[in-house]
Amino acid sequence: MNDIIYSSTRGAAEKLTASQAILKGLASDGGLFVPDHIPALDKSLEELSRMDYAQVAYEVMKLFLTDYTEDELKACIKAAYDEKFDTEEIAPLAEAADAYFLELYHGATIAFKDMALSILPHLMTTAARKNNVNNEIVILTATSGDTGKAALAGFASVPGTKIIVFYPKDGVSPIQKQQMVTQKGDNTFVVGINGNFDNAQSGVKALFANEELASWMSENKMQFSSANSINIGRLVPQIVYYVYAYTRLLKEERIRDKEYINVTVPTGNFGNILAAYYAKLMGLPIAKLICASNENKVLYDFFKSGTYDRNREFILTSSPSMDILISSNLERLIYHICSNDPNKCRSLMELLSRTGRYDISDEMQQKLEMFEGGFCDEDTTLKTIAGIYKSCGYLIDTHTAVAAGVYKSYRNRTGDQTPTVIASTASPYKFTGSVLRAIDPGYVSDDDFDKADRLFELSGVPIPSAVTDIRTAPILHKTICEVDEMEAVVRDFLSK
Ligand SMILES: *Cc1c(COP(=O)(O)O)cnc(C)c1O
Numbered sequence: 001m002n003d004i005i006y007s008s009t010r011g012a013a014e015k016l017t018a019s020q021a022i023l024k025g026l027a028s029d030g031g032l033f034v035p036d037h038i039p040a041l042d043k044s045l046e047e048l049s050r051m052d053y054a055q056v057a058y059e060v061m062k063l064f065l066t067d068y069t070e071d072e073l074k075a076c077i078k079a080a081y082d083e084k085f086d087t088e089e090i091a092p093l094a095e096a097a098d099a100y101f102l103e104l105y106h107g108a109t110i111a112f113k114d115m116a117l118s119i120l121p122h123l124m125t126t127a128a129r130k131n132n133v134n135n136e137i138v139i140l141t142a143t144s145g146d147t148g149k150a151a152l153a154g155f156a157s158v159p160g161t162k163i164i165v166f167y168p169k170d171g172v173s174p175i176q177k178q179q180m181v182t183q184k185g186d187n188t189f190v191v192g193i194n195g196n197f198d199n200a201q202s203g204v205k206a207l208f209a210n211e212e213l214a215s216w217m218s219e220n221k222m223q224f225s226s227a228n229s230i231n232i233g234r235l236v237p238q239i240v241y242y243v244y245a246y247t248r249l250l251k252e253e254r255i256r257d258k259e260y261i262n263v264t265v266p267t268g269n270f271g272n273i274l275a276a277y278y279a280k281l282m283g284l285p286i287a288k289l290i291c292a293s294n295e296n297k298v299l300y301d302f303f304k305s306g307t308y309d310r311n312r313e314f315i316l317t318s319s320p321s322m323d324i325l326i327s328s329n330l331e332r333l334i335y336h337i338c339s340n341d342p343n344k345c346r347s348l349m350e351l352l353s354r355t356g357r358y359d360i361s362d363e364m365q366q367k368l369e370m371f372e373g374g375f376c377d378e379d380t381t382l383k384t385i386a387g388i389y390k391s392c393g394y395l396i397d398t399h400t401a402v403a404a405g406v407y408k409s410y411r412n413r414t415g416d417q418t419p420t421v422i423a424s425t426a427s428p429y430k431f432t433g434s435v436l437r438a439i440d441p442g443y444v445s446d447d448d449f450d451k452a453d454r455l456f457e458l459s460g461v462p463i464p465s466a467v468t469d470i471r472t473a474p475i476l477h478k479t480i481c482e483v484d485e486m487e488a489v490v491r492d493f494l495s496k
Contacts, residue, residue: 025226156185229271303373374406
């Protein structure tokens with residue numbers, strides 16, 4: 001048996017199986033769970049190219065989630081990747097502007113978070129059963145907009161679970177907000193905070209680390225878990241679509257077997273691109289991992305200089321799901337490039353929380369060769385949407401446009417002609433205001449649903465049901481709180 005054991009990026013003592021790590025979310029010392037090794041793909045790319053999404057998902061996930069039985073894992077996959085997606089391909093590829101756009105937004109909430117959050121509740125309830133956990137699982141989540149709704153959609157009305165979502169009150173798009181505050185389900189609770197995403201995320205991390213709260217929870221037969229991308233159960237399902245994308249290109253003879261591709265990912269918390277890195281380590285032929293940031297370009301600066309420095313102005317952009325200065329999942333990459341040394345990783349993360357910055361050694365930086373950082377400003381983002389729409393008739397959202405803009409300048413600068421997959425992370429209908437500003441700047445309306453109609457008129461791309469469904473839905477969640485009230489709000493909801 002080649003079982004994978006998970007331990008913290010900050011300490012080696014805690015050793016868990018995959019299902020235990022998924023249940024727990026975050027390690028006791030505040031670190032993230034990492035596998036003790038990255039397994040290699042055990043089917044050839046050619047074999048995988050003959051499989052559908054669910055089959056590829058099984059072949060990839062079984063290698064990481066080694067304590068799930070075949071039946072358990074297949075049942076989770078089957079429950080996740082079904083009619084909730086509006087295409088049987090689950091993650092189709094579209095060719096435009098010298099790249100392949102991997103459309104990860106065909107799920108229930110029209111953003112790529114659905115790819116993992118449609119399966120996480122099943123992985124988690126299966127994990128509870130396997131580990132004889134009878135406590136109620138309380139999902140605690142901070143969202144920059146898309147995770148919240150995708151997690152709510154995944155966990156709503158799932159027996160044995162409750163879900164609490166904190167979002168920055170003024171930091172999400174109108175459609176994102178409407179999606180969350182209209183969420184149905186007795187076990188759901190949505191709270192706006194006076195603060196930005198980093199405040200929400202730090203607040204949630206503090207609640208996880210609050211021992212008094214944890215013992216109160218366990219007295220009341222409850223325990224926390226996380227649906228944020230720090231949960232290894234989010235990361236593993238995201239590896240799947242990179243393998244799937246490669247094998248579709250192979251099947252359609254757009255690439256030869258074992259030919260290298262590049263991957264460009266619009267990045268915020270570093271989860272999606274870390275999944276691509278894991279796919280590469282598993283043996284998928286990926287040359288460059290192009291990490292695209294918006295004007296909050298902390299990752300661009302990091303890849304360029306080897307210094308991570310969050311001490312800077314937080315900028316609200318048209319790609320709000322990437323408005324992040326503390327990219328949580330980068331901690332996993334740091335752990336791997338310091339040769340899986342948790343002590344070294346911990347000291348860097350302590351520096352980050354104490355001073356807001358840290359430097360990596362030259363030796364560590366050399367291991368980042370396959371990463372290419374880039375960023376795209378607001379003006380270029382909108383021009384990229386307009387340019388691709390006009391030249392190819394293909395419509396992308398602002399987040400995807402950041403990636404497309406970064407890729408274009410990378411390609412122009414380097415002349416690198418390697419076939420490239422761009423992770424397309426949201427439907428243009430999730431960010432109608434900005435997308436319209438790009439392609440129809442003369443149009444004015446202060447109603448996001450009217451904007452959706454206009455976008456349909458212009459583009460002919462059908463309005464997804466995720467948008468039409470919330471148009472007239474009643475607002476069910478009105479709580480707003482300060483960051484230092486988060487604990488009280490949580491206790492209050494859980495006491496009901
Ligand atoms: C979450 C999100 C991102 C950023 O993904 P990370 O995994 O946090 O890097 C990019 N685009 C959209 C639309 C998102 O919802």
